[in-house]
Amino acid sequence: MSMITLKVNGRTHMLDVDPATPLLYILSDDLALRGPKFGCGLGQCGCCTVIIKGQAVRSCVTPVSSVAGAEITTLEGLGSSAKPHPIQKAFIDEQAVQCGFCLSGVIMTAKALLDRNPKASDADIQQALSGVLCRCHTHTRMVRAIKRYAQGVKA
């Protein structure tokens, strides 16, 4: 065990943890955050995605020690149901959800891409989501929501 400082959604936490622990467990169990979720634990689905230094990061395969001190944003760090972030609002407006379990993967991956490259093409978006899964197969609406958000970013 060792003391690690984590900055999550603008708040700083001092935690006494096994430094090899994947970040996901710290977020969802020690900090009781609901956005990042365990889907596969293998870096294959996207459910655990958070944004660190502008990159979409799969927290299930990221040792907590490797992100000590870095600014970490989870799905709930973007906005709230009372005040959703524009990309969350786009998903709400498009009703681009079935069970919703995959949303950290879809939303955080798309947001990281569009923050980096506001002019991302459809092909870029497709490419970024090529390793993200939604087993309810809400793909059509999700891509529509992402494009709606992208329009707003460009404008």
Added chain:
Amino acid sequence: MNCINPISRRTFLKTSGALVVTFSLAPESVFSQRLDGASSNQVDGWLSVNADGSVTAFTGKCELGHGLYTAQTQLVAEELSVPVNRVKLIQCDTEITPDQGTTSGAQSHPTNFNHGSLALACATAREALTRLAATRLGLPADRLGVKDGVISAKTDPSQKVSYGELIGGKKFNLTLDTRAKRKPAAEWTILGTPVPRIEIPAMATGEFEYVHNVRVPAMLYGQVVRPPAVGSTLVSVDENSVIGLPGVVKVVVKKNFLGVVAEKPWQAIQAANKLKAVWTPGTGLPKHSEIHDYLRNKKPTRDTYAVNSKDVDEKLSSAVKVMKSTYFYPYQMHGSIGSSCAVADVQNGKATVWSASQAVYPLRNTVAMVLGLQPENVHIIFKMGSGCYGCNGADTVSYDAALLSQAVGRPVRVQLTRKDEMAWENYGLAFVIDQRIGVDENGTIIAWDYEAWSPTLGNRPGMTNPGNVVTGFLAGFPPAAFAARTPAPDPTNFANNNNAVPSYVTGTVNGNSGGTGNVRSQRVLSRDVVSPFWTGPLRSPARLQNTFAHESFIDEVAAELKADPVEYRLRHLSDTRLMDVVKGASKAANWDSRPSPRNGARRGGISSGRGIACVLYEGDNGYCAVVAEVDVHQDTGRVAVKRLVIANDVGPISNPDGLRNQLEGGALHGVSRTLSEEVTWDDQKVTSIDWRTYRPLPVGAEIPKIETVLINRPDAPAAGAGETAVTVVAAAIGNAIFDATGIRLRQVPFTPERVKAALGKIG
């Protein structure tokens, strides 16, 4: 809702402001008794009007991601004429809600939206409230109208009384009245409109509490250790291999069930990986490549005739032409994106389990069996999981958590590893289907002969069979016995809940015709055999597999006779609603009327085609047709689905946007299952155990344009919508590939290798 403490209905109502002041002296308040099926014929079992006039309603049908929570809220709001945001719906809790058995996606609508259960309770309540208002206002009931929970005189709105004033906080003490009138669909203002899904804002912002987010004070984390191979049993466990590792609390063994409990999730995972256990070798598995022969030859069988007109052999021998084909479908998995999770707190002979089970009351009984408790000492609270698409790991992981919690006397959360989820779930059925038809001189089908084999082992646990899923089995409970039966008895009534009977026959049993087609000579024989793997309902169970075979075969026959596939279908159909979805989809798709395959299909390069398929789901539960347009990349064998046009008729539409969402999702789920999903194994164990070895369509895949045609039938009974589109897609894609290339794929999934192999054969 916070879930730190399980709450009784009484405290729930208290804390939610819905405390019911009973004015009757009857001691058996519905709120203090357990609401099993028997007590749900009471209005109070389904809803209460709070002092402020808002409504709390109770349902035994849960949200699975298919929009049912919102649709049911609309139903309550509509029938009672209150705004949607004045209705709070409580779903699936064995101490609060009525027992409505299992929520299977396609069955919830018929149950709660027709003339029974929740809908009837609301209608009964509205009529009772109107009677109370008539008395209070001194006016005849027919001169009163209701708006936003206020009843007023139609001619003088100042004469009014609100629900809250009439009954707020009191009981109805009323039995559901089967004569109570539902609001006619023509008067709907809430049902039938695209009310946004209530949970979406919380889901999109990470606020929503899934079962995976349930955290209970003093909670520990468990991990299970499953056998290394199918049929392995536990010989010994070396507890010392993990005792002393950080956080490890206990190693738990019960027969072949093995697990560890630790303080933190990561500690539990590491301990489970390090735990040394000796298992017997597996019992061996049939070769993957030979599974369909294995099913066909496996004995004993359980044989069932859905129809048997007993003249099929004779008709076939007199036919001008006889055609036959065989179709193959693989085992597929639910593959929920979140591996299954549950939290259990078993202490002092009582258990509380937070579970995403589709069946809280049945789960209460089987958890009691697994733990050796009385069912009344088990409380199951539904919390939504990730989409399940049928019997995924939700029940099995509930037993896992319960067993581990019982062993340590503290609450335990278990979330399965990806591998444990995928290697041991109750798979969707593999199938092998032989089809044979005869035609007369006009090319009309005169006899249809179907014989199919499919495997079964376990199922949903139901009320008495925890051994129907892996954990119950490992803990010592056998799966439901396989009841061999041959020969099949004659059918006594027509039922087509598995869609084993094709749409094109009359479905005649004992002189009554329940089918949708014209062909009178018909024999449909289904043979179940024991499966080497667990099986259970997966979105459109058996119906998808059968529809793939029927709708591919009718296409093959049409092609052989050089008939247009749409025209040839319509010629053999009698059900106008089924014909209407076929016409609706083909019209919207600008169907090019001509026989398949397309003239002049090139060899090499990209070749395009279109195909159609239709179904009356479960024989009575929703009409659907889809037109698929595909590009076949002949050099690589890749099939790209470019467009799907879906026409659907599920009776009265509760929520058009919710329905579209289900159709779109179902159709794409169908594409994924058709093109790439297949469970694999070696001679000992399942080898499709993660998203590299079981490959669905990712969000970034090339996805087809999807168009939906909704046919609204306000006066028809409500039918299910969650499983219609997924049922027809495989056949429509197969037919489109044939149209594009002239190759007929009879085995799902249509992988590039299979497409190329088929092209090679004719090329």
